[in-house]
Amino acid sequence: MNNFQPQPALPLAGDPSRRNFIAQTGRGLLAVGVAGTLGGLPAASAAAATDQASDLVLQSGPTDVTLPEINARTEPRSSGVPNPQPVDQRVGYAVVGLGHLTLEELLPALAQCKKSKLVALVSGDADKMGKVARQYGIAPQNCYSYQTYDNLKDNPAVEVIYIVLPNSMHAEYTIRGARAGKHILCEKPMANSVKECEQMIEACQKAGKKLMIAYRIQYEPMNRKVQEMVRGNAFGKTKIIEATNTQNQGPPDQWRHKKALAGGGALPDIGLYCLNTVRFLLGEEPTEVAAHQYTTPGDPRFTEVEENMLFTLRFPSGVLANCVTGYGSYTSKRYRVQAETGWIQMDPAFSYHGLRLERAHAPEGTQQREQVGIAEKNQFALEMDHFSDCVRHNQTPYTPGEEGLQDQRIMEALYQSARSGGKPVKLKSDTNKLDAFRGTPPTEHQS
Incomplete structure (x- = not known):
């Protein structure tokens, strides 16, 4: 008589029971290891020690995981194990x-x-x-x-x-x-x-x-790299910044076209990216602003809010920023920093995905233009994790309420200028220090 008993097949990778199988097998192997070290302990004591060791492996100690490098030095480095918190x-x-x-x-x-x-x-x-x-x-x-x-x-x-x-x-x-x-x-x-x-x-x-x-841009690695180059005078002093954020809006019945809900049109929604990013790059606050706005007559989307606005910002260092925003033209989300010996460009700069950073300079009279390779990261995840860090460690966020308040003050001055036909509006400054309204910088690596 054949007493052979068939053994259950090993679960395949896609089998939902595979995880349980691995967990059970791991516990069994752990028990063998523990039993080998416990020698002649009674079975009950050995079982208790096994359970304690299993709990220790699963519940305590550092949670970060590292893996050995498997590629040659000539190959691109991986981004590594994410290592989320438990x-x-x-x-x-x-x-x-x-x-x-x-x-x-x-x-x-x-x-x-x-x-x-x-x-x-x-x-x-x-x-x-x-x-x-x-x-x-x-x-x-x-x-x-x-x-x-x-x-x-x-x-x-x-x-x-x-x-x-x-x-x-x-x-x-x-x-x-x-x-x-x-x-x-x-x-x-x-x-x-x-x-x-x-x-x-x-x-x-x-x-x-x-x-x-x-303000997700202030946590995004490529934009943070531009800030580093600007403040480090990588190509000499910054002279001019040009920033554009436009998109062609859809149906007129959405809340963004209702002044009571949106507060304004293109400026507070997408023009704000130009304003806030320029302030972020320089760390300075504008001392004077001027603006012009225009709305296409008869367009039902813009009966309550502005369609287009062009505005300029003057900073204490002498930098001038020229910004363009609009709700009725094809998408363009870019900026360029013009410095003494080169320029730095993000195009696109304000999109959720697919950002691209370039720079050009002429160290010996011949222009060198290159794309700066920085791995793309989820901007929203970065900003939320920064705030979580601040909550856990009782720190002031990098973009606190005071940062939003400052932008609102400037936007109100821009609307004032636009209503007057573009007359400049002087802004009061309570401080000349850099990043006057920002808190603890994010710790996430820029590359």
Whole structure:
């Protein structure tokens, strides 16, 4: 009689049982190793020691993993193991508003974060929120409406609220979120007026909570490399900066075309990238601004907000910035820094993906033009992880509420100039130091 008993087949790589098989096999191998070191211990003691050793391997000690290099020195270096923090150590985020930016960029970015995680959703559309919650594994009790938003105060898993709503709603939901005892990450522009910005800052300070404005460009590695070259005078002193951000808007019924919701047109939405990035590169604040705006007559998209704006910024160092933004022309998102012996260019500069950095100079009379190779990283993941770092280590974010307030002051001066037909407007400066409104710089490597 054949007493052979067939053994179960090893799970294949795609088999969902493979993970359990590996875990069980690992525990078995660990038990063998422990038994070999425990010699004549009773079986019960050996089993207990095995369980303790298994728990030690799975739960304690450093979590970073390193791998040996497998390529020759001639090959490009890999980006390395991501080494995210254990899930239970990451900062929990509630995301408010489930529009294009949230669903297409922010929620996928949270999956790439090392220090941040999605734990709650807030939306006025219960059906959509239910679908998104199922997609991302968010429990029904962690889904809130705008009416139940204040109940976030009772959810200890939520440490940060990320506000992704129409501009006019930023102030209200920041103030309510701070009163609920949560730190606030707010999309740009910060608000629709200087007064609202000041109220947001005051509310967070009163609650003892941090406020950061989501200026993703200031955390993106290529743009940070440009800042390094500009401030290091890589090609001599900067003389002129040209920046353009345009796109052709769609249907007229979207909230960005309603002044009460958006606060303005192209300037606060996409022109703000030009303004804020120039300030970020130089670290200075403009002392004078001037602007012209134009809207195509009869275009139903722009009955309430401006279509196009051209504006200039004058800085204490003598640098002039010429910026162009528009809602009615084909996409262009670029800037160029003109210095004494060369130029630095980002094209595209403000897009979510596919950024490109170039530079050109003439050290010996012959122009050398090259693309600067820096690995692309998820800008939204970088900014969220920076804020999580600030929450964990009690630091001021690099782009706090004061940074958003300063941009709002400048934009109001630009609108004042445009209404006067382009007359220059002088700006008061309370400080001459660099990065006057910024906090702790991000620690993520630039390359």
